[in-house]
Amino acid sequence: GAGVSQSPRYKVAKRGQDVALRCDPISGHVSLFWYQQALGQGPEFLTYFQNEAQLDKSGLPSDRFFAERPEGSVSTLKIQRTQQEDSAVYLCASSSARAGGNSPLHFGNGTRLTVT
Amino acid sequence: GQQVMQIPQYQHVQEGEDFTTYCNSSTTLSNIQWYKQRPGGHPVFLIQLVKSGEVKKQKRLTFQFGEAKKNSSLHITATQTTDVGTYFCAGLKWVGSQGNLIFGKGTKLSVKP
Numbered sequence: 001g002a003g004v005s006q007s008p009r010y011k012v013a014k015r016g017q018d019v020a021l022r023c024d025p026i027s028g029h030v031s032l033f034w035y036q037q038a039l040g041q042g043p044e045f046l047t048y049f050q051n052e053a054q055l056d057k058s059g060l061p062s063d064r065f066f067a068e069r070p071e072g073s074v075s076t077l078k079i080q081r082t083q084q085e086d087s088a089v090y091l092c093a094s095s096s097a098r099a100g101g102n103s104p105l106h107f108g109n110g111t112r113l114t115v116t
Numbered sequence: 117g118q119q120v121m122q123i124p125q126y127q128h129v130q131e132g133e134d135f136t137t138y139c140n141s142s143t144t145l146s147n148i149q150w151y152k153q154r155p156g157g158h159p160v161f162l163i164q165l166v167k168s169g170e171v172k173k174q175k176r177l178t179f180q181f182g183e184a185k186k187n188s189s190l191h192i193t194a195t196q197t198t199d200v201g202t203y204f205c206a207g208l209k210w211v212g213s214q215g216n217l218i219f220g221k222g223t224k225l226s227v228k229p
C-alpha cells in the first residue's frame with residue numbers, strides 16, 4: 001500500500017477485555033516497530049520485528065502484551081486483560097532498513113485505545 | 117523510560133519569530149532523527165543526522181548534531197502558522213547488534229498569527 005495502515009482507528013474496551021490491534025506496513029519494508037504514545041508524551045518503544053523475527057521486545061510493559069508478525073508483513077499487537085493504564089495511542093511504524101532506526105520510520109495513523 | 121531529553125516542553129511564539137528546540141542524550145548516539153507531529157496526526161520524518169557536527173537545512177529549518185553526538189537542535193526561522201505541531205527528536209542507540217530509536221517527549225509549538 002501507499003502507507004502504513006492501522007486498524008481499528010479507535011478502540012474502546014472494558015477493563016479486563018482482550019484487544020488486538022493490526023498493522024499493515026509499507027510493502028517490502030523489512031523492519032516493523034510498535035510504539036505506545038500517551039497523551040502529551042513522545043512515542044515509547046514497545047517492540048521491533050525484522051521480517052518475522054521479533055528481535056527486541058524489551059519495551060513491552062508486561063506479559064499481557066504480545067506481538068506477532070508471522071509472515072513478515074502484517075503485525076498484530078495483542079493486549080490481554082486490559083487495564084486503564086493501557087489507554088494510549090498505539091503507533092506502528094515500518095522502515096526499509098534491516099537495522100532498526102537506520103532509516104526513516106513511516107508511521108501509521110495509530111489506534112487510540114481507551115480502557116473504561 | 118525516556119533517555120533522550122528535549123526542551124522546552126512548550127513554546128508559544130508570534131508568527132514571524134524564531135523557534136528552537138534542543139535534544140540531549142547522556143550517551144553517544146549513532147544518529148538522530150527529527151519528526152513533526154501535527155495535532156491529531158502521526159509523527160512524520162523530517163531529517164536524519166549522522167555525522168558529528170553535521171548541519172542540515174530545509175528551507176526555514178536548520179538541524180544540528182553536536183560534536184560529541186550527544187545533542188541536537190532544530191531551529192525554525194520566521195515561524196508560520198503551518199509550523200504548528202510537536203517536534204520530536206529520536207536518537208539511535210545500539211544494544212548489541214540491535215538499534216533502537218529512543219524518542220524525546222517533544223516540544224509543542226504554537227504560533228499566534
